[in-house]
Amino acid sequence: MSRKIALDRPLLQENIHHAGRIRALLERHRVTAFNLVSSPGSGKTSLLERTLKALAGKLNMALIAGDVSTQNDADRLKAAGGQWVRPLETGGTCHLEAAMLSGTVAQLDLPATDILFIENVGNLVCPAAYDLGEHEKIVLISTVEGDDKPLKYPVMFRNASVMVINKIDLLGLTEFSLATVKENAFLINPDLRVFELSCRTGEGLSAWFDWLQQRVARVRGTESGHG
Amino acid sequence: MSRKIALDRPLLQENIHHAGRIRALLERHRVTAFNLVSSPGSGKTSLLERTLKALAGKLNMALIAGDVSTQNDADRLKAAGGQWVRPLETGGTCHLEAAMLSGTVAQLDLPATDILFIENVGNLVCPAAYDLGEHEKIVLISTVEGDDKPLKYPVMFRNASVMVINKIDLLGLTEFSLATVKENAFLINPDLRVFELSCRTGEGLSAWFDWLQQRVARVRGTESGHG
Numbered sequence: 001m002s003r004k005i006a007l008d009r010p011l012l013q014e015n016i017h018h019a020g021r022i023r024a025l026l027e028r029h030r031v032t033a034f035n036l037v038s039s040p041g042s043g044k045t046s047l048l049e050r051t052l053k054a055l056a057g058k059l060n061m062a063l064i065a066g067d068v069s070t071q072n073d074a075d076r077l078k079a080a081g082g083q084w085v086r087p088l089e090t091g092g093t094c095h096l097e098a099a100m101l102s103g104t105v106a107q108l109d110l111p112a113t114d115i116l117f118i119e120n121v122g123n124l125v126c127p128a129a130y131d132l133g134e135h136e137k138i139v140l141i142s143t144v145e146g147d148d149k150p151l152k153y154p155v156m157f158r159n160a161s162v163m164v165i166n167k168i169d170l171l172g173l174t175e176f177s178l179a180t181v182k183e184n185a186f187l188i189n190p191d192l193r194v195f196e197l198s199c200r201t202g203e204g205l206s207a208w209f210d211w212l213q214q215r216v217a218r219v220r221g222t223e224s225g226h227g
Numbered sequence: 228m229s230r231k232i233a234l235d236r237p238l239l240q241e242n243i244h245h246a247g248r249i250r251a252l253l254e255r256h257r258v259t260a261f262n263l264v265s266s267p268g269s270g271k272t273s274l275l276e277r278t279l280k281a282l283a284g285k286l287n288m289a290l291i292a293g294d295v296s297t298q299n300d301a302d303r304l305k306a307a308g309g310q311w312v313r314p315l316e317t318g319g320t321c322h323l324e325a326a327m328l329s330g331t332v333a334q335l336d337l338p339a340t341d342i343l344f345i346e347n348v349g350n351l352v353c354p355a356a357y358d359l360g361e362h363e364k365i366v367l368i369s370t371v372e373g374d375d376k377p378l379k380y381p382v383m384f385r386n387a388s389v390m391v392i393n394k395i396d397l398l399g400l401t402e403f404s405l406a407t408v409k410e411n412a413f414l415i416n417p418d419l420r421v422f423e424l425s426c427r428t429g430e431g432l433s434a435w436f437d438w439l440q441q442r443v444a445r446v447r448g449t450e451s452g453h454g
Contacts, residue, residue, distance in 0.1 A: 039267045039268060039349070039372075040266045040351050040372055040373070040379065040380065041266060041371065041373045041376060067379060068379060068380060068381075069379065069380075069381055070375075070378055070379050072375055092382065094321065094350070094352035094353050121352065122351065123353075124267050124349065124350070125321035125348065125350050125353070126321050126350075142268075142371065144369065144371040144394065145266075145267055145268025146267070146268045148299055149267055149268060151297055151299065152294060152295060152297050152299060152349070153267065153295060153296075153349075154295075154296055155295075155319065167401075169400075170371065170397065170400060170401075173400065174427070
């Protein structure tokens with residue numbers, strides 16, 4: 001195990017360097033960046049589809065869709081009206097690294113961009129270790145995955161600032177308990193902001209949309225309320 | 228990317244060496260080994276709980292439960308009647324490696340064991356690359372994860388010989404199509420054996436139990452039917 005950590009250290013140090021450059025570039029243009037992480041199938045792409053449709057005309061959103069070996073998610077997101085969607089295939093790697101993003105971020109029209117969404121590879125372990133220069137890491141969990149997941153994948157829930165609990169329309173059909181998953185998540189990270197929603201029925205989405213707009217207003221310096 | 232592959236190569240070569248030793252040891256004692264892989268929350272532990280309960284008294288089953296940082300799964304499986312359950316924490320690593328298993332496998336009562344189940348870390352990417360000396364790699368997917376997953380995580384579905392589709396009791400509640408997931412999986416791996424079941428309701432489990440018993444009989448040389 002110590003051998004593996006030694007091998008990874010130069011990669012992680014290089015990643016911190018690249019992430020810092022991306023963060024500086026985004027801050028210069030007052031772009032708010034979100035790094036979405038979850039298991040495969042928790043609903044990252046569905047949440048982004050909903051968000052692109054709901055906030056089109058209100059916010060300018062760019063999106064980088066990471067995937068191991070297809071561009072399926074990027075295609076779905078373009079179909080949802082995302083004009084500024086860029087696919088990013090990792091070629092087998094289990095996570096995004098900041099260096100993979102640098103070129104794509106630099107090509108975006110940053111002065112005109114309010115939000116950059118980065119959809120990471122579906123994986124609750126490896127993406128936890130790689131800062132991509134984002135302002136917030138958002139972890140999704142669905143109500144059919146088991147309410148013990150924050151305890152089993154603690155690094156991801158510790159490094160995230162927001163937890164989105166998706167598929168609440170399926171509550172009651174499995175043994176998943178909302179109270180238990182939140183209790184487990186707060187054990188790992190008491191500061192997590194939580195959204196409970198269903199991308200399928202739309203329940204709970206308005207709170208998520210409101211928060212995104214407040215979050216952008218804070219960075220843009222156009223905040224009117226309390227955020 | 229090429230840099231990463233170069234870093235991983237010695238690890239993978241060392242893993243092949245350890246996996247070969249484990250496979251030879253298991254074959255000497257005619258133990259059938261299964262490596263269970265899936266996303267977090269697809270139901271690996273639930274399937275093993277059901278299997279331990281159903282086949283107790285018919286087969287002697289040992290089980291190594293891999294986890295990033297808890298022994299929760301091992302505790303659940305012991306509670307399900309698994310006397311020979313061994314937890315294996317990876318200490319943060321995103322997959323099991325053969326070297327992590329060697330000591331534990333050597334301590335099992337192999338002459339008395341029919342089946343060794345290895346429950347891998349919940350991750351559809353990294354465990355695909357690591358042979359653990361198993362006879363079959365079994366990939367689980369649940370009906371709430373999205374039917375595109377075989378295309379998005381092709382290495383895992385290519386290296387598996389069996390695909391278990393779990394949570395069929397939730398079919399119809401999401402956009403998941405059984406026909407589509409099988410079509411996508413067969414594009415990647417036409418030889419996949421498929422089980423469709425629900426660990427919650429028990430539907431479809433008998434075919435899985437029958438196959439396990441036939442699989443063991445073949446290795447034990449006590450086969451009576453066609454298997």
